[in-house]
Amino acid sequence: MRKNIVAGNWKMNNDLKATKKLVKQIRKSIKKTDLKGTRVIVAPTFVNLITAVKGSKKSKLEVAAQNMHQANNGAFTGEVSAEMLKSVGVKTVILGHSERRAYFGETDALLAEKVNTALAHKLEVIFCFGEELADRKAGKEEAVVESQIKNALFHLEANAYKNIVLAYEPVWAIGTGETASPEQAQDMHAFIRKTLADTYGSEIADSISILYGGSVKPANAKEIFGKPDVDGGLIGGASLNANDFHAIVTAF
Numbered sequence: 001m002r003k004n005i006v007a008g009n010w011k012m013n014n015d016l017k018a019t020k021k022l023v024k025q026i027r028k029s030i031k032k033t034d035l036k037g038t039r040v041i042v043a044p045t046f047v048n049l050i051t052a053v054k055g056s057k058k059s060k061l062e063v064a065a066q067n068m069h070q071a072n073n074g075a076f077t078g079e080v081s082a083e084m085l086k087s088v089g090v091k092t093v094i095l096g097h098s099e100r101r102a103y104f105g106e107t108d109a110l111l112a113e114k115v116n117t118a119l120a121h122k123l124e125v126i127f128c129f130g131e132e133l134a135d136r137k138a139g140k141e142e143a144v145v146e147s148q149i150k151n152a153l154f155h156l157e158a159n160a161y162k163n164i165v166l167a168y169e170p171v172w173a174i175g176t177g178e179t180a181s182p183e184q185a186q187d188m189h190a191f192i193r194k195t196l197a198d199t200y201g202s203e204i205a206d207s208i209s210i211l212y213g214g215s216v217k218p219a220n221a222k223e224i225f226g227k228p229d230v231d232g233g234l235i236g237g238a239s240l241n242a243n244d245f246h247a248i249v250t251a252f
């Protein structure tokens with residue numbers, strides 16, 4: 001079901017104490033807010049997931065993981081499985097973040113496997129993708145995005161999409177302070193929806209939430225979220241500050 005979503009990707013930030021504090025602050029701030037159906041999600045690092053899940057119990061705040069391994073279990077030192085995430089109460093996982101792709105060599109093929117595993121365990125997937133600056137300068141942004149989505153997701157049956165959220169994150173806008181203009185975001189989101197519609201039909205395409213990510217801040221969230229095909233944001237830096245995050249959550 002297409003919903004507005006604001007998800008905070010905390011990356012490798014916030015120790016146990018900071019996690020407790022920020023979860024508490026966000027929980028409190030959304031309690032007294034009319035969210036108008038907007039889902040609010042935070043994605044702390046693995047070791048703090050249990051704390052965040054506990055801290056968000058009986059509130060509207062949801063907790064996601066930032067990654068998971070594609071195998072169900074086994075000799076994969078240092079890795080975390082879908083089953084483990086489920087067992088601590090996590091229901092959503094972010095896959096394909098550009099930092100995972102760039103620093104940990106995650107390919108479309110690997111991400112297709114991760115998506116399959118996550119969905120098989122009934123985890124919701126926030127699937128990230130986006131072009132690099134060189135792609136955009138060469139006018140190839142749509143081709144890059146299309147191939148990322150097709151390679152990692154288009155083997156799925158239509159009904160899998162009820163557990164998928166897409167996050168378009170142009171790499172050149174992540175953590176750089178540079179944001180895609182609302183028009184650039186809208187153009188790409190419309191293209192993504194059309195790409196989905198061409199293969200799966202307009203009902204699926206219209207039912208999927210497509211988030212924008214890349215230097216979203218309180219100052220620009222309203223304009224970006226105001227675009228018809230933008231259903232919210234995946235927020236990095238600004239999600240580490242409760243006031244900024246709340247301002248973004250309420251920007252619709």
Ligand code: PEP
Nearest residue numbers: 174175213214215236237
């Ligand atoms: C992100 O890492 O998903 C992200 C969008 O980061 P930032 O908001 O800091 O650009």
